[in-house]
Amino acid sequence: MPWLLKLFLFxxxxxxxxxxxxVSWLFxxxxxxxxxxxxxxxxxxxxxSVSGPCLESAxxxxxxxxMGGTFRxxxxxxxxxxxxxxxxxxxxxxxxxxxxxxxxVRTAARLERHFSPQQLFTIYANRxxxxxxxxxxxxxxxxxxxxxxxxxxxxxAALLAGLAKGPSYLSPINHPDRAMTRRNEVIDAMLQAxxxxxxxxxxxxxxxxxxxxxxxxxxxx
Numbered sequence: 001m002p003w004l005l006k007l008f009l010f011x012x013x014x015x016x017x018x019x020x021x022x023v024s025w026l027f028x029x030x031x032x033x034x035x036x037x038x039x040x041x042x043x044x045x046x047x048x049s050v051s052g053p054c055l056e057s058a059x060x061x062x063x064x065x066x067m068g069g070t071f072r073x074x075x076x077x078x079x080x081x082x083x084x085x086x087x088x089x090x091x092x093x094x095x096x097x098x099x100x101x102x103x104x105v106r107t108a109a110r111l112e113r114h115f116s117p118q119q120l121f122t123i124y125a126n127r128x129x130x131x132x133x134x135x136x137x138x139x140x141x142x143x144x145x146x147x148x149x150x151x152x153x154x155x156x157a158a159l160l161a162g163l164a165k166g167p168s169y170l171s172p173i174n175h176p177d178r179a180m181t182r183r184n185e186v187i188d189a190m191l192q193a194x195x196x197x198x199x200x201x202x203x204x205x206x207x208x209x210x211x212x213x214x215x216x217x218x219x220x221x
Contacts, residue, residue: 068150131167
């Protein structure tokens with residue numbers, strides 16, 4: 001029957017229009033999203049002071065290369081969806097409302113279109129909170145170990161990378177047992193990723209936490 005065919009085609013067209021509209025809103029419309037271009041400061045070519053509207057304080061952002069291969073391997077093993085983690089930090093108050101979650105997903109998709117994987121890694125490492133008032137890997141590395149990130153050993157890098165999951169709950173100062181467990185989980189993940197050998201993992205897991213917190217300037221370069 002011609003009218004049934006017309007009705008079917010009309011329904012198909014309506015569904016297609018709805019899908020196109022939904023996809024366009026989800027992945028391409030950005031009028032209601034945070035400005036992701038401002039995050040470029042967190043992926044610098046040289047060390048620089050940075051700040052953001054949802055960060056507690058200013059910090060020092062360092063280049064990808066300055067983070068060192070050991071820390072980069074540790075953080076890569078500990079964290080998977082960096083764009084989504086960055087997206088969540090662009091909203092100053094947490095929320096579990098569905099609309100917020102969709103906005104965070106849309107922001108993450110926009111981040112992936114705007115920045116390369118290496119830039120996203122650098123932004124995340126320079127922007128994330130490691131506890132004890134330390135924002136960014138440079139500040140955290142100096143605070144906990146009196147070292148620059150490129151100087152960290154496997155156990156040290158794994159400890160910092162693990163803190164990003166829950167800096168207060170996993171604090172090596174207040175909860176050393178939790179911090180040790182999480183650190184060793186990251187070391188195991190590094191082993192599974194092929195970033196370290198089995199012997200390196202065994203030796204690193206036997207290391208103490210090794211934090212040397214004192215009155216060091218957290219933003220020292």
